[in-house]
Amino acid sequence: MRTSVVTPLLALTVLAVGFSVAYSGSAPALSDRVVQYAIDVTLESREKTLSGSERLTWRNPSSGGVQELQFHMYLNAFKNAESTFMRESGARRSTAVREGNWGWIDVPSLRLDDGTELRERCTFISPDDGNGQDQTVLRVPLPSPVPPGGKISLTVKFRAQLPRVIARTGYYGDFFMVGQWFPKVGVYEPAGVRFATAGGWNCHQFHAVTEFYADFGVYDVAMTVPDRFIVGATGERRGEKRNPDSTVTYSYHAGDVHDFAWTASPLYVEVTDTWRHVSLRALMQPSHAGEAGRYLRSARAALGYLNDCVGTYPYSCLTIVDPAWGAGEAGGMEYPELFTIEPLSLMPEGVRLPEIVTIHEFTHQYFYGMVATNEFEEAWMDEGFTQYYETRIMDSLYGAKRSALDLFGCHFGDLEFTRIGFTGMHDPGIAPITTPGWKFPLGSYGALTYSKTALVLSTLEGLIGRPAMDSVMKTYFRRWKFRHPCGKDFVSVVNSTVPAICGSRYGGDMNWFFDQVLYGTGVCDFELTSIAVNAATPGRGIADRDSGQAHAGELKAGGAPEMFESIVTVGRPGDVRLPVEVAVWFDDGREVREEWDGIAKTTQYRYSGRVVRAAVDPGRKIMLDVNLTNNVRSTRPPGGAIWKYAVKVLFWVQNIFLFAATIA
Numbered sequence: 001m002r003t004s005v006v007t008p009l010l011a012l013t014v015l016a017v018g019f020s021v022a023y024s025g026s027a028p029a030l031s032d033r034v035v036q037y038a039i040d041v042t043l044e045s046r047e048k049t050l051s052g053s054e055r056l057t058w059r060n061p062s063s064g065g066v067q068e069l070q071f072h073m074y075l076n077a078f079k080n081a082e083s084t085f086m087r088e089s090g091a092r093r094s095t096a097v098r099e100g101n102w103g104w105i106d107v108p109s110l111r112l113d114d115g116t117e118l119r120e121r122c123t124f125i126s127p128d129d130g131n132g133q134d135q136t137v138l139r140v141p142l143p144s145p146v147p148p149g150g151k152i153s154l155t156v157k158f159r160a161q162l163p164r165v166i167a168r169t170g171y172y173g174d175f176f177m178v179g180q181w182f183p184k185v186g187v188y189e190p191a192g193v194r195f196a197t198a199g200g201w202n203c204h205q206f207h208a209v210t211e212f213y214a215d216f217g218v219y220d221v222a223m224t225v226p227d228r229f230i231v232g233a234t235g236e237r238r239g240e241k242r243n244p245d246s247t248v249t250y251s252y253h254a255g256d257v258h259d260f261a262w263t264a265s266p267l268y269v270e271v272t273d274t275w276r277h278v279s280l281r282a283l284m285q286p287s288h289a290g291e292a293g294r295y296l297r298s299a300r301a302a303l304g305y306l307n308d309c310v311g312t313y314p315y316s317c318l319t320i321v322d323p324a325w326g327a328g329e330a331g332g333m334e335y336p337e338l339f340t341i342e343p344l345s346l347m348p349e350g351v352r353l354p355e356i357v358t359i360h361e362f363t364h365q366y367f368y369g370m371v372a373t374n375e376f377e378e379a380w381m382d383e384g385f386t387q388y389y390e391t392r393i394m395d396s397l398y399g400a401k402r403s404a405l406d407l408f409g410c411h412f413g414d415l416e417f418t419r420i421g422f423t424g425m426h427d428p429g430i431a432p433i434t435t436p437g438w439k440f441p442l443g444s445y446g447a448l449t450y451s452k453t454a455l456v457l458s459t460l461e462g463l464i465g466r467p468a469m470d471s472v473m474k475t476y477f478r479r480w481k482f483r484h485p486c487g488k489d490f491v492s493v494v495n496s497t498v499p500a501i502c503g504s505r506y507g508g509d510m511n512w513f514f515d516q517v518l519y520g521t522g523v524c525d526f527e528l529t530s531i532a533v534n535a536a537t538p539g540r541g542i543a544d545r546d547s548g549q550a551h552a553g554e555l556k557a558g559g560a561p562e563m564f565e566s567i568v569t570v571g572r573p574g575d576v577r578l579p580v581e582v583a584v585w586f587d588d589g590r591e592v593r594e595e596w597d598g599i600a601k602t603t604q605y606r607y608s609g610r611v612v613r614a615a616v617d618p619g620r621k622i623m624l625d626v627n628l629t630n631n632v633r634s635t636r637p638p639g640g641a642i643w644k645y646a647v648k649v650l651f652w653v654q655n656i657f658l659f660a661a662t663i664a
Contacts, residue, residue: 001168001211001332001333001334001361001364001383002332002342002356002357002360002361002390032059033059033215033216033217033218033255033256034058034059034061034188034215034216034217035056035057035058035059035185035214035215035216035217035218036056036057036217036218036219037054037055037056037182037217037218037219037220037221037260038054038055038220038221039052039053039054039055039182039219039220039221039222039260040052040053040221040222040224041053041181041182041221041222041223041224042223042224042225042247043176043178043223043224043225043226043229043264045174045176045225045226045229045264047161048161048162048171048176049159049160049161049162050158050159050160050162050178050181051158051159051160052157052158052159052160052182053155053156053157053158054155054156054157054158054182054183055153055154055155055156056153056154056155056156056185057151057152057153058146058151058152058153058185059149059150059151060146060147060148060149060150060151060152060188061149061188061190062148062188062190062191062199063148063190063191063199064148064190064199065145065146065147065148066142066145066146066188066199067141067142067145068139068140068141068142068201069139069140069142069152069185069186070125070137070138070139070140070185070186070201070203071107071137071138071140071183071184071185071186071203072136072137072180072183072184072185072186072203072206072212072214073105073107073124073135073136073137073138073183074105074136074169074180074181074184074206075103075104075105075160075161075162075163075169075180075181076104076105076134076135076136076206077103077134077136077167077206078102078103078104078163078166078167078170079102079103079104079135080102080133082131082133082134083131083133083134083135083136083206084126084128084129084131084134084136084205084206084207084208085134085136085167085205085206085207085208087131088207088208088209088438089208101163101164102161102163103160103161103162103163103166103169103170104160104161105158105159105160105161105181105182105183106158106159106160107119107122107138107156107157107158107183108157108158108159109155109156109157110122110140110154110155110156110157111154111155112143112152112153112154113153113154113155116143118140118141118142118154121140121141122138122139122140122141123138123139124136124137124138124139125137125138125139126205127203127204127205128204128205128207128438129205131205134205136205136206137186137203137204137205138183156183158182158183160181160182162176162178162181165177165323165326165327165328165329165330166329167208167329168180168329168330168333168340169181169330170327170329170330172323172324172326172327172330173324173326174229174265174266174267175263175265175267175323175324175327175330176263176264176265177261177263177321177323177327177330177340178261178262178263178264179261179330179333179335180206180212180259180261181261182260184214184259185214185215186201186202186203186213186214187201187202187203187213187214187215187374187484188200188201188202189201189202189484193484194374194484194485194486195486202374202376204376204377204438207376207437207438208438209379209437209438209440209445210375210376210379210436210437210438211368211375211376211379211382211437212259212375212376213372213373213374213375213376213377213484214258214259214372215258215484216256216257216258216372216482217257217258218253218254218255218256219234219235219252219253219254219255219257219260220238220251220252220253221233221234221235221251221252221254221260221262222239222249222250222251222252223249223250223252223262223264224243224247224248224249225247225248225250225264226246226247226248226266227242227243227246227247227248228266229248229264229265229266230264230265230266230268230270230283231250231262231263231264232262232263232264232268232281232283232319232321232338233250233252233260233261233262233263233319233338234252234254234257234259234260234261234262234319234335234336234337234338235252235253235254235255235257235260235317235336235337236252236253236254236316236317237250237251237252238251238252238253239251254336254337256314256315256370256482257336257337257369258336258372259335259336260335260336261335261336261338262338263283263321263338263340265283265324267285267286267324268283268284268285268322269283269284269285269286269289269292270282270283270284271284271289271292271293271296273296273299273300275299275300275303275304276303277316278303278313278315278316278317278318279316279317279318280296280299280300280318280320281317281318281319281320282295282296282319282320282322283319283320283321283322284322285322285323285324285325285343287325287345288322288343288345291345291347291354294354294355294358295320295322295341295354295358296320297355298354298355298358298359298362299318299320299358299359299362301359301393301397302358302359302362302363302393303318303362305389305392305393305396306362306363306366306389306393309389309392309470309473309474310366310389310473310474310477311366311370311474311477311478311481313365313366314370315336315337315365317337318337318338318362318365319337319338319339320338320339320340320341320358321338321339321340321341322340322341322343323340323341323342323343324343325343325345326343327343328342328343331343331357332357332360332361333361334361334364334365334368334369336365336369337365339361339362339364339365340361341354341357341358341361342354342357344357348407350405350406350407350408351405351407352394352398352403352404352405352406352414355394355397355398356390356394356404356414359390359393359394360386360387360390363385363386363389363390363393364382364386366385366386366389366477367381367382367385367386367389368381368382370477370481370482371476371477371480371481371483371485372482372483372484373484373485373486374484374486375437376436376437376438377436377437377486378434378436378486378487379437379445379449380433380434380448380449380452380453380487380518381453381485381486381487381490383449383450383453384433384449384450384452384453384454384456384457385453385457387418387450387451387453387454388453388454388457388458390414390454391403391413391414391415391418391454391458394413394414395413395414395415399413400413400415401413401416403415404416404417415454415458415623418450418451418454418455419451419455419623420451421446421447421450421451422447422448422451422452422455422626423626423627424447425444425447427444428447428452428523428626429521429522429523429575430444430448430521431444431448431521432448432518432519432520432521433448433449433452433453433456433517433518434487434518434519435448437449452624455623455624456517456518456624457469458623458624459517459524459578459621459622459623459624460472460494460510460513462619462620462621462622462623463506463513463578463579463621464498464501464502464506465502467501468497468498468501468502471497471501472493472494472497472498475493475496475497476490476493479493487518491510491511491514491518494510494514495509495510495511498510506579513578516575516576516577516578517576517624520575520576522574522575522576523574523575523576523626524574524575524576524578524622524624524625524626525572525573525574525576525625525626525627525630526570526571526572526573526574526580526598526616526617526622526625526630526631527570527571527572527573527616527627527630527631528568528569528570528582528614528615528616528630528631528632528633529569529570529571529602529633530567530568530569530633531566531567531568531569531611531613531614531633531634531635532566532567532569533564533565533566533610533611533635534564534565534566534567535562535563535564535565536562536563536564536565536608563608564608564609564610565606565607565608566586566606566607566608566609566610566611567604567605567606567607568582568584568604568605568606568607568611568614569602569603569604570582570596570602570603570604570605570616571601571602572598572600572601572602574625574626576624577597577598577599578598578622578624579595579596579597579598580595580596580598580616580617580621580622581593581594581595581596581616581617581618581619581621582594582595582596582605582614582615582616582618583614583615583618584605584607584611584613584614585611585612585613585614586607586609586610586611586612587609587610587611587612588609588610590609592607596616610635611635612634612635612636613632613633613634613635613636614632614633615631615632615633616631616632617631618631618632
């Protein structure tokens with residue numbers, strides 16, 4: 001889901017417009033997937049309800065017997081004000097589902113193939129917080145254990161009331177975004193998978209800031225809707241049946257996915273396109289139909305970039321959903337082979353919110369889509385990885401300084417906006433980015449999981465170089481696609497790949513890096529502390545770090561050259577220790593580059609000659625540095641550059657007054 005850049009970029013846009021008027025593991029066969037679903041569901045558009053029947057086959061992936069099943073009942077998060085989701089959300093979301101707009105899901109029957117009814121055995125549990133009012137996890141004890149490698153099949157009858165659109169799902173008028181809508185079995189993690197030391201269910205409650213985690217499987221879903229509705233869904237459409245009661249049943253099939261979402265509206269305008277083997281479909285609101293090209297172009301660009309730099313996109317379909325105006329909480333959300341964009345319209349071409357959101361949500365097809373991390377526990381592995389590639393793709397398409405905003409002389413890069421999301425925090429060290437989603441201190445989830453993680457990956461790229469980074473990510477994708485990696489699995493890929501490419505430059509592994517930036521809370525900050533230029537003492541030799549030769553300075557009155565000694569002091573006000581480059585420029589045109597290991601709190605470099613400017617991290621490789629304004633110092637007064645910025649300020653001030661005069 002894309003949340004980190006839209007608000008600040010949209011605010012800046014409004015001002016601008018107003019004023020200017022690894023190992024090569026192979027995925028198991030589809031027939032051997034842990035879950036298989038066959039679902040028939042009917043949408044009652046007037047009542048905003050779903051009624052359905054779900055045939056679930058579940059395979060025990062562990063070496064021990066499993067005595068119960070656990071199901072996510074996500075729609076019950078919107079059942080009352082006392083659910084964990086609502087308690088964590090506060091007043092803003094509680095008022096969004098006022099009385100009459102609540103949502104829920106009920107299961108009147110769970111029946112085994114032999115006719116055994118399990119419903120009376122079921123209980124709601126609250127594994128995360130013990131909230132007895134929360135009904136988002138259903139425990140289903142079984143008459144006998146499912147043996148290792150064995151399968152169990154059951155038929156689940158369910159009925160659901162969709163809420164008014166909230167947290168990625170629901171209705172708004174005749175617009176329906178149907179996400180997290182069916183009883184979905186949790187993930188049983190055998191010992192050794194992720195952090196599991198013994199086999200057990202990983203089935204968290206629905207929290208206000210967390211997303212989802214499920215096993216890969218095969219879905220065959222038939223949706224019956226009024227015949228005036230246009231439907232989009234995960235997977236390929238396999239059938240369309242017109243019914244006598246003025247309804248139509250659409251049948252979809254999806255394999256190698258871990259979720260299924262769909263949408264329906266009578267107002268959609270369908271725009272299609274293709275990219276290589278992929279059929280693209282944009283379902284647009286009528287007032288936005290003319291803008292479909294921006295979204296489709298962005299999707300094609302992201303497909304090409306990630307296909308080349310990460311791995312092959314294996315699916316044949318991709319659906320882009322434009323939510324109705326007023327259904328904003330359905331926007332900016334990812335599902336397998338389908339994602340929603342933000343309900344934006346009339347954005348100038350230089351305001352690249354449509355492109356940013358499209359590229360971000362498509363990138364989720366890789367992270368969390370094919371590399372299925374646990375979004376409850378390690379949100380940084382999907383949101384942060386996605387944010388990192390979003391900035392790469394946007395900057396490659398539009399330029400690093402203009403990829404987010406390029407309008408009326410004002411420009412900003414997407415990576416720069418990502419930095420603001422983290423560096424603008426009141427306390428950037430408030431928590432590790434590996435914190436489980438619902439345990440982040442208030443207001444820190446997005447900045448740390450999206451922005452800081454993207455900067456961690458950008459900094460890693462800055463240290464090892466982009467070719468090595470691409471090798472890391474391709475290996476990681478190849479090793480873990482259609483599986484469930486955790487943070488230690490990604491670190492393992494880095495530790496095996498980087499030494500093979502970079503040798504011993506960074507030691508035997510990169511644990512020293514990840515211990516600080518993933519698992520620690522230290523803040524990264526380097527500074528160019530000072531430049532001191534002194535006349536050399538007569539008779540004292542001055543060793544030149546560059547050539548070993550003395551350099552003449554200005555002539556004294558008697559004609560003899562005056563010799564200078566320069567001392568450049570570099571500091572590390574932050575806690576994070578990283579190797580960093582230092583650049584030094586002299587008045588005679590020389591340039592010297594130094595490599596500082598960044599371990600000490602400060603270091604000095606002495607030179608013969610007059611230093612006029614120096615910078616720590618001149619190439620801006622350390623994107624985690626929270627303060628780039630202290631990275632450069634000069635011994636000369638500012639020259640023409642200040643006038644460039646002064647002219648820009650005057651330009652904007654002039655436009656402010658013109659705009660004010662116009663509306664007065």
